Amino acid sequence: MITGSIAAIGAGLAAIGAGLGIGKIGGSAMDGIARQPEAASKIQTAMLIAAAFVEAVALFAVVVALMGNG
Amino acid sequence: MDCSHVFEFKVKRLIVVFTLFLAFFSAAPVAFAQPDSAHVAETVHDDAPKKFDIGKFALHHIGDSHSWHVIGDTYIGLPVILYTNSGFAVFNSGDFHHDDEAKVVVEANGQRFVKLHEKIYYASATANEHGQFVDLDERHHAANAKPLDLSFTKNVCTLFLSVIIILAVFLKVAKSYRVRKGKSPKGLQSWMEPIILFVRDDIAKPNLGHKYERFMPYLLTVFFFIWFNNMLGLVPFLPGGANLTGNIAVTMVLAVATFCLTVFNGNKYYWKHIFMPDVPWWMYVVMVPVELFGIFTKPIALMIRLFANITAGHILVLSLICLVFVFNSLYIAPVSVAFAVFIGAIELLVAFIQAFIFTILSALFIGMAIEDHH
Numbered sequence: 001m002i003t004g005s006i007a008a009i010g011a012g013l014a015a016i017g018a019g020l021g022i023g024k025i026g027g028s029a030m031d032g033i034a035r036q037p038e039a040a041s042k043i044q045t046a047m048l049i050a051a052a053f054v055e056a057v058a059l060f061a062v063v064v065a066l067m068g069n070g
Numbered sequence: 071m072d073c074s075h076v077f078e079f080k081v082k083r084l085i086v087v088f089t090l091f092l093a094f095f096s097a098a099p100v101a102f103a104q105p106d107s108a109h110v111a112e113t114v115h116d117d118a119p120k121k122f123d124i125g126k127f128a129l130h131h132i133g134d135s136h137s138w139h140v141i142g143d144t145y146i147g148l149p150v151i152l153y154t155n156s157g158f159a160v161f162n163s164g165d166f167h168h169d170d171e172a173k174v175v176v177e178a179n180g181q182r183f184v185k186l187h188e189k190i191y192y193a194s195a196t197a198n199e200h201g202q203f204v205d206l207d208e209r210h211h212a213a214n215a216k217p218l219d220l221s222f223t224k225n226v227c228t229l230f231l232s233v234i235i236i237l238a239v240f241l242k243v244a245k246s247y248r249v250r251k252g253k254s255p256k257g258l259q260s261w262m263e264p265i266i267l268f269v270r271d272d273i274a275k276p277n278l279g280h281k282y283e284r285f286m287p288y289l290l291t292v293f294f295f296i297w298f299n300n301m302l303g304l305v306p307f308l309p310g311g312a313n314l315t316g317n318i319a320v321t322m323v324l325a326v327a328t329f330c331l332t333v334f335n336g337n338k339y340y341w342k343h344i345f346m347p348d349v350p351w352w353m354y355v356v357m358v359p360v361e362l363f364g365i366f367t368k369p370i371a372l373m374i375r376l377f378a379n380i381t382a383g384h385i386l387v388l389s390l391i392c393l394v395f396v397f398n399s400l401y402i403a404p405v406s407v408a409f410a411v412f413i414g415a416i417e418l419l420v421a422f423i424q425a426f427i428f429t430i431l432s433a434l435f436i437g438m439a440i441e442d443h444h
Binding site (some may be wrong): 045055056059062 | 371374378382423426427430
């Protein structure tokens with residue numbers, strides 16, 4: 001018998017979503033830097049901002065999961 | 071210039087050092103395991119049914135506290151300031167004797183108080199069956215009334231400490247700019263200058279345009295405040311240890327500052343974009359509420375992003391350390407220490423990135439509000 005909170009599943013789903021999102025951002029940034037190495041610093045900044053947005057959504061989910069757990 | 075061979079050599083050396091380090095950690099428990107594991111088994115036997123609750127432990131450690139834990143059973147008592155029905159009551163939190171289960175009653179200003187899970191309640195006249203001076207409801211929450219708690223807690227302490235550190239650093243840097251006018255930077259000054267220039271050139275200028283100078287003081291303050299406090303939060307012992315930027319009240323104040331700057335600096339184009347966007351009039355029913363809502367969601371997202379990132383980082387490190395107690399085995403310690411060190415290193419990066427993200431998004435929102443029509 002598995003016991004535990006369904007909040008854990010929620011946190012896991014959020015991690016999948018954020019993983020897909022950040023993976024896509026990172027991959028595209030790599031593509032961009034490979035095409036134009038001289039624009040690397042600008043691409044990195046934009047990448048970090050985009051990643052922060054994705055990460056924030058995942059962390060909202062984690063916070064909700066924590067609240068649901070407590 | 072091709073430096074790859076140097077890099078490769080360094081990587082190899084790092085791998086060797088790290089393997090030796092891990093080997094030392096994994097070998098050590100084998101040598102001393104016998105007495106240790108017996109001791110662990112003995113102590114666990116005393117309260118065997120009590121299972122280690124990782125969530126409760128982590129949440130306790132990231133929360134605010136009325137006293138400052140130094141080491142072992144040593145605590146620093148901080149002042150407790152309560153606004154009660156009959157004026158202020160002030161006493162030392164050490165009077166509770168580290169009790170967090172509402173078992174010790176403190177009398178101050180003619181009233182009786184207990185502390186339950188870092189919240190202070192008016193004490194009940196008599197103790198319940200667990201010896202607690204509170205009335206618990208069916209969900210084990212205290213039903214007693216609470217005074218308004220204005221205590222000088224651990225987080226407040228760290229707030230003042232970080233303010234002192236930031237003031238000391240920046241007054242020193244400012245002084246060296248005055249004294250060494252026209253000369254190359256030196257010491258602390260040459261450490262701070264690139265970071266200040268980074269905030270100016272990579273955060274303020276691209277987002278705020280030619281009017282960036284007005285907002286530089288705010289952006290620099292926010293950046294260094296968040297960064298210093300993130301770093302202080304990563305220090306596990308006394309001067310650090312409080313989870314200040316992982317406290318939603320603190321991040322809310324920062325987000326409200328950005329919100330106020332955005333709203334009060336918004337020009338007519340910004341407000342026109344919200345109340346009269348360039349869409350057919352019948353779209354206003356949808357667009358205006360969405361845009362109005364957007365004014366508030368942006369700072370709220372800022373607030374939750376910083377809070378959740380820092381809190382998640384702390385919980386992660388604590389959970390990894392707790393693996394030792396969850397598995398109840400010393401052999402898991404090298405794994406848990408290695409992972410905690412790894413996550414700790416990532417947290418150093420996150421501390422900077424979150425300060426950067428908060429500042430650049432603040433600059434972006436302000437920039438959107440002050441942008442000229444084009």
